[in-house]
Amino acid sequence: MPAIDLSAVQYDPLNPVIAGAPVSERRLSDLQGYFADTAAFEQALAMDDPVLYRVYSLEPGTGEGDLAYGFGVLMPGKVGQEYYFTKGHYHAWRAAAEVYIGLSGSGYMLLEDEQTGASRLLPLTGHSAVYVPGGTAHRTINTGTTPLTYIGINPARAGHDYGSIAERGFRQIVVEVAGTPTLIDRALYAASGRPA
């Protein structure tokens, strides 16, 4: 792998592949249990196991004051009526905030406050940035027809906590209702199998 100059990284906003950077790749099968419509998930997986997203991670330093950042590429698509998303996580160091900067495509960030359980859905597009406060679960969601690409920047020591989301999921999810991305209660959707 070529060495990366971590002080000056070049990227294509439409497809930010960072050669030489550690990449985590998640396929549909890696998100078993995450989508609300389990029948639609099994049906989709029986057909194909596409890559849903890739994240290229850059860590220039691991000291107390250092930042880490990652380039995300989330594909368009749906399982049932639910749009493709990243698993989502808290930071292991709960106080750590993060800034997401949209590069291309059209989607949202779903935030869920750990203390209050309150959800917020904020646009993430090629011309928007989202601030994720500490103590907040966050995921990106692609509601468009092209890859959603973005940069996330957080304290290097933030770490990831995927466990609580894997266990119980987000309280709310984003599904297509009459052609429009709509935030609805996950339990309601799961109970009905399809939104009303």
Ligand SMILES: [Fe+2]
């Ligand atoms: Fe994060």
